[in-house]
Amino acid sequence: MTATMVNGREIAKEIRNKITLEVSQLKKKYHTEPSITTITIGRDPSSELYLKLRTAACNEVGIFPKILHFEADVPEKTILQTIQSLNDDPAVHGIFIQYPVPSHLSSNKLMRTVSALKDVEGFNPENMGRTLIGDEFLVSCTPLSVLTILDHEHIVLKGKDIVIVNHSNVVGKPLAALLLNRNATVTICHVFTKDLKSYSCKADILITGAGVKNLITKDHIKNKAIVIDVGIIKTKDGVRGDVDVESVLEKAALLTPVPGGVGPVTIACALSNMVKTYRNCVEKE
Numbered sequence: 284m285t286a287t288m289v290n291g292r293e294i295a296k297e298i299r300n301k302i303t304l305e306v307s308q309l310k311k312k313y314h315t316e317p318s319i320t321t322i323t324i325g326r327d328p329s330s331e332l333y334l335k336l337r338t339a340a341c342n343e344v345g346i347f348p349k350i351l352h353f354e355a356d357v358p359e360k361t362i363l364q365t366i367q368s369l370n371d372d373p374a375v376h377g378i379f380i381q382y383p384v385p386s387h388l389s390s391n392k393l394m395r396t397v398s399a400l401k402d403v404e405g406f407n408p409e410n411m412g413r414t415l416i417g418d419e420f421l422v423s424c425t426p427l428s429v430l431t432i433l434d435h436e437h438i439v440l441k442g443k444d445i446v447i448v449n450h451s452n453v454v455g456k457p458l459a460a461l462l463l464n465r466n467a468t469v470t471i472c473h474v475f476t477k478d479l480k481s482y483s484c485k486a487d488i489l490i491t492g493a494g495v496k497n498l499i500t501k502d503h504i505k506n507k508a509i510v511i512d513v514g515i516i517k518t519k520d521g522v523r524g525d526v527d528v529e530s531v532l533e534k535a536a537l538l539t540p541v542p543g544g545v546g547p548v549t550i551a552c553a554l555s556n557m558v559k560t561y562r563n564c565v566e567k568e
């Protein structure tokens with residue numbers, strides 16, 4: 284048996300087509316173009332690539348992407364004031380902060396300051412909390428992408444044993460909440476997990492986002508497991524994920540490749556969050 288490879292680019296294209304239609308209907312109804320502002324701070328080559336891809340995706344679906352760039356040594360106060368003025372500006376329908384930010388800035392403080400209504404990334408504690416209590420609204424884009432892929436592939440989550448290798452605030456924790464909300468049995472592993480294999484081998488669905496090349500081999504999965512690779516690692520041979528694809532391919536039932544798996548769907552999910560923040564702004568007026 285060889286695992287089915289998920290085509291993330293195709294899934295992303297389907298989402299973008301739906302959003303293009305929705306945006307054109309919303310523009311006709313509200314006579315205003317959705318406008319999303321991204322704040323970038325300093326220079327980070329991976330972030331710049333994401334920004335370029337997201338900007339192209341926005342243009343494709345009819346969302347106006349605006350970028351505010353700050354030097355790496357910008358005082359925190361300046362960023363907080365900028366976020367506040369974007370929160371107050373009715374012409375801004377969504378705010379995106381490009382992470383990681385330089386270490387003198389508190390990500391938590393920035394996330395707290397973005398209005399929950401304009402929070403494209405779903406990082407504001409109010410949106411995180413809503414996800415946790417099963418009142419999902421603006422959900423972080425990467426967890427949403429994983430869920431979108433599983434849904435697209437008709438994978439039933441109820442009662443499944445799911446292992447997540449990642450306990451970050453932006454990936455593992457919100458993803459665990461989303462899966463619990465769908466009645467899966469969820470285990471979260473991380474760098475201090477004593478014996479990763481002993482958990483991952485029991486998973487019907489293994490979702491890995493450690494950023495460690497070849498962390499997951501065939502010895503880490505059970506037969507016919509579904510394997511979702513969130514990891515992104517730059518290697519001399521190009522971008523790779525956490526999964527040793529050659530090894531896992533013969534044993535897994537379904538696998539997401541890197542590149543071309545979770546990544547493009549994450550960008551598409553950011554677009555659908557932008558439509559939600561736009562609706563928040565225009566429909567409350």
Ligand SMILES: NC(=O)c1ccc[n+]([C@@H]2O[C@H](COP(=O)([O-])OP(=O)(O)OC[C@H]3O[C@@H](n4cnc5c(N)ncnc54)[C@H](OP(=O)(O)O)[C@@H]3O)[C@@H](O)[C@H]2O)c1
Nearest residue numbers: 425449450451454473474492493494513514515545546549
């Ligand atoms: N495809 C996409 O759309 C997308 C989006 C966002 C991020 N990513 C990628 O996903 C990965 C994670 O992103 P992130 O922002 O969540 O990064 P992060 O904060 O560095 O999280 C990495 C997680 O993996 C754990 N980990 C690291 N090495 C491990 C190991 N050897 N065994 C078990 N667990 C290990 C870490 O545990 P500790 O915290 O205890 O060290 C942490 O929970 C990165 O490769 C990133 O580039 C992809």
